[in-house]
Amino acid sequence: MLLVFYNLQTGCSSMLKLLALDRFTILLVCMVLLASFLPIHGHAADVFGVITNIAIAILFFLHGAKLSREAIVEGVLHWRLHSVVFAFTFIVFPVVGLLAKPVLLPLLGQELYWGFLFMCFLPSTVQSSIAFTSVAKGNVAAAVCSASFSNLIGMFITPIMVSLFIFGHSKHDYDPTSSIIQITLLLLVPFILGQLLRPYIFPLMAKVPSIVKAFDQGTILMVVYSAFSSAVVAGLWHQVGVSTLIYLVLSCSVLLTIIMVLAFYVSKLLGFSRADQIAIFFCGSKKTLASGVPMAQILFIGQPLGMIVLPIMIFHQIQLMTCGIIANYLAKQYKQENTIIRPE
Template identity: 75%
Template sequence: MALKYFAVDRFTILLVLMVLLASFFPISGQWAEGFNTLTTIAIAILFFLHGAKLSREAVIQGMMHWRLHSLVFAFTFIVFPLLGLLAKPILQPMLGDALYLGFLFLCFLPSTVQSSIAFTSVAGGNVAGAVCSASFSNIIGMFITPILVSFFILGQSEHAYDPSSAIIKIVALLLVPFVLGQLLRTWIYPYMVKVPKLVKAFDQGSILMVVYGAFSSAVIAGLWQQLDAATLFYLIVACSVLLTIIMLLAFYIPKWLGFNRPDQITIFFCGSKKTLASGVPMAQILFIGQPMGMLVLPIMIFHQIQLMVCGVIAAKWAKQNLDTSDQ
């Protein structure tokens, strides 16, 4: 099951196709305005479905494990940002201002939800804890990410920036639909179970729409004149090194703190990943008028690397658990 993430999956291929489509046929003018409106509606529906999908029972059970959630929170919103900020003297000259800001924005994002839970389940971790921790990360990230962006990115610019307006927009676009989904879960979830492929298609389709719109704007602004092959290679290496460091920390620190094996697995997968699903919509709100393509490129690359690496690790741990149970 987890090995499917090691290969280049269909969603990754579609992401690349959206970048290519935007490169050759970027949408602009009134068409772009209409497309952005549709994208906003699609994102709101996406988070409504996320809310309807989440089991309240699992959340209540998982909420009791505050030590686990505190450590995942520390990795997501303290360790990741510190690594991104410490890397500035090396990465900013290497990547340029826009790509480095995208890399730093990646470090400020919440964890993933679906893949964190899926990998935790495959590897034999604490699934209830993963559901609660990943979901809490996304909810609290709607407030923390804009504050971090305001202080460390936009706060450094010449223009004054008020994070409260961005938080209000994020709450309206992401959190309100999520809460509505939770409230209506009793009626909505049975239909979601009947059409899982449709839900998945909508989930991925909304992200593809955002990526196409973002890269269309970037291409019109001259993205490919600013980004060469060497810089792209440096970005891939930077994302790989970041993931390696955070995974080593997320592997050893829970051991040193005395967490049991299932909790170690949960902390590893929830604390080492960043969300593409929430990250791209947040970027649209937080970086209005900024080079959007350059800002979301790091999270797109990191997203695929984390899926491939976590897929291999989850499969290996699942095999170890199977071998142990056979003894």
């Protein structure tokens, strides 16, 4: 009986780890629920929006301070790897999203499909790409450079893609230049300042990593709460039904599967080492929530923001759970392959 109980307890613990039900994931769900029942609106929403933008600028300042010069130099030299990651992030993802339009548009509706397509135009994640690459024993230096480069170039490429493929054939008066300037001021300028002040800022950050992590996650939670509050006030949950949510989850899952399969086989066919294959796999298959929601707030002014950011929120959770499982599997595989059996 005790053995059965132990196995059941172990199985439940493994299942929780498998589903990657970490505190941040739970808090993200709580923010959506809080915004659904107690949305912030009116003057309070305006003040909260200003505070959120300040927090976002500080967040990217800290991101800039984290990136070492050595990682930049080492990463830049690995241009083949970065080219493949760039191709997956800004070519393969958008092509799959555009080809899926005849299927997804009738299922999701225009606003959710716009959000799905916008997600395909976003850059890769930074922290989770590096973290998963590290866990799986991949090329961490290349992942740092590739993911950071993806975010920097995405500040310019994403608005242009939105202009061409979302607003290009609509009646909306959209100016990508204005959006690029706003995104540059909000995200890029703080990032560069952080990089310039790294010798002074990074030692302080290294002393309080838990506070830096809490600020990082807290900023994303603020952004999500703000975006969903405005969406709920505009009637988000009256427009999105259960069946539509199921279709959206399935669409994000299929998209991630396609990209991951392609990233795995393409990197292998191109002759990259195991460590480089892992970096390409994790950097090329993910999309950023941290940059995505602030960009959406700038690019989709006057549009149903909750509908636009819902796909990236769902995709974000799916990619974290899936990558967590795969990273742990690759780490175990690496350990087995490098275990040396010594004779007695």
